[in-house]
Amino acid sequence: MTDARATALEDLRSTLTGTLVLPGEPEYDAARSPWNLGVDQRPAAVATPADVADVQAILATARATGLGVTTQPNGHGATDALEGVLLVRPSAFDEITVDVEGRTLRVGAGVNWGAALQALDGTGLIGLAGSNPEVNVVGLALNGGHSMFSRLHGLTARSIVAVELVDASGEVRRVTDADDAELAWALRGGGGLFGVVTAIELELFEADVLFGGGLVFPSESAVPVISAAFALARDVPELGLDVGMMQFPDLPVMPPHLRGRVVASVGLVHVGDEASGRALAERLLAVAEPIANSLTAFTIGSLAAVAAEPTDPMPTADFGASIGSDDDGFAAAFVEGFLAGAAHGLTRAGLRAMGGATAEELGSELSAVGAVHAPLLLNAGVLLMGPAVDPVVALQPLRDLDARYGVAGGVPTMLGPGPLSLAYPPEVLERLAAVKQRVDPSGVIRSNRAITG
Structure with a gap:
């Protein structure tokens, strides 16, 4: 770092109400750490602004020194491309x-879905939340977002009503369709490229009763169970379904019925009463006897228990793809691919059922993330438990599966690391680039996802 930049950052620290951590300081490693501990990002500094004035000061310093600015609430989707970048952690923006x-939810940029869902409990309303309570509300929405309610109400980005941000020039803006329809379009799926977001407002939907949970089956039943789940998804397009395979480590901390096993799983979310939900689940239970069954009536505050995903950061290598088939042949190929990868350390592979409202064309003037015509979105990960695990080898069977069944397009949040060009066609990328040029011609604002690679 040049002396001029170092001096500018020290001056910035003296003016902030919040905090600024620099390389070499004791707090730096913890401050820079992303959600995926396998990513070694080294920003020029890590800022935790206390208020909007702090954000403006951070951007002013970036403009004056040629530094970039990127926002990572929790570090999801992080890459190691942060050289010469000020990393912003908006944890102080905690309004709910x-x-x-x-029927709207307003949250600050530091709020995770777990806290937001607790606030919704008892209201009779639901938001298009992610499956993990530690996922940030703003991050999920800006990057497209897929919810177990998306087949009923659409992708999370499309529920954005308003975004409050500080743009690259330091101007505080409230962006809606009424005052800047083109920027609002870009924010619905274009990610964090257009400003430092401080708050967001999302549309909520009525849902008095919910039913769902997880079913876990032995791997021997995986093909017929997954085929049955695909058929259920086709027949009931409003039903939230997450189908997958998982390999549990042979460790004493694992539950005895899962320790060292490869299993198939189906997560199900039904907006409706328990009786109608169980009738749908019976189509899966008739195929095979589960080794675990957590199906129950629940309220929105307990949504995260359906997926029961890990909530602690860990080192992983991730892969995602849009899949163009959901027939029995693909079910068999998916199971075969997972088992081949599991022999080399593949930990999990999930398939989110699409269709329903996710496939509806709402018009390009509304949202950068458009209709998704693929029936399934694949997302997989390898837990990097040591040098013996080679993620390239472990993920190769799924890459081969993508080569056979994959299709273009998708949702950025479900496609693993990489640019927006993985998800969007050229005309959308060109439009996003035009918005970026208008609101940030100097490229001060950076994102985990560039428009093109």
């Missing part, structure tokens, strides 16, 4: 306001 009458 539920407008029951107006």
Whole structure:
């Protein structure tokens, strides 16, 4: 780092109400650490602004020194491309306001879905939340977002009503369709390229009763169970379904019925009563006897228990793809591919059922993330448990599966690391680039996902 930049960052620290951590300081490693501990990002500094004025000061310093600015609430989707970049952690922006009458949720940029869902409990309203309570509300929405409610109500980005941000020039803006329809379009799926977001407002939906949970089956039943789940998804397009395979380590901390096993799983979310939900689940239970069954009536505050995903950061290598088939042949190929990868350390592979509202064309003027015509989105990961695990080898069977069954397009949040060009066609990328040029011609604002690679 040049002396001029170092001096500018020290001056910035003296003006902030929040904090700024620099390389070499004791707090730096913890401050820079992303959600995926396998990513070694080394920003020029890590800022935790206390308020909007702090954000403006951070951007002013970046403009004056040629540094970039990127925002990572929790570090999801992080890459190691942060040289010469100021990393912003918006944890102090922790507002949560539920407008029951107006059916909107307003949250600060530091709020995770777990806290937001707790605030929704008892309101009779649901938001298009992610499956993990530690996923940030703003991050999920800006990057497209897929929810177990998306087949009923659409992708999370499409529920954005308003975004409050500080743009690259330091101007504080509230962006809606009414005052800047093109920027609002870009924010619905274009990620964090257009400003430092401080708050977001999302549309909420009525849901008085919910039913769902997880079913776990032995790997011997995987093909017929997954085929049955695909058929259920086709027949009931509003039902949330997450189908997958998982390899559990042979460790004493694992539950005895899962320790060292490869299993198939089906997560199910039904907006409706228990009786109608169990009738749908019976189509899966008739195929094979599960080794675990957590199906139950629940309230929105307990949504995260359906997926029961790990909530602690860990080192992983991830892969995602859009899949163009959901027939019995693909079910068999998916299981075969997972088992081949599991022999080399593949940990998990999930398939989110699409269709329903995710496939509806709402018009390009509304949202950068458009209709998804692929029936399935694949997302897989390898837990990097030591040098013996080679993620390239472990993920290769799924890459081969993608080569056979993959299709273009998708949702950025479900496609693993990489640019927006993995998800969007050229005309959308060109439009996003035009918005970027208008609101940030100097490229001060950076994102985990560039428009093109």
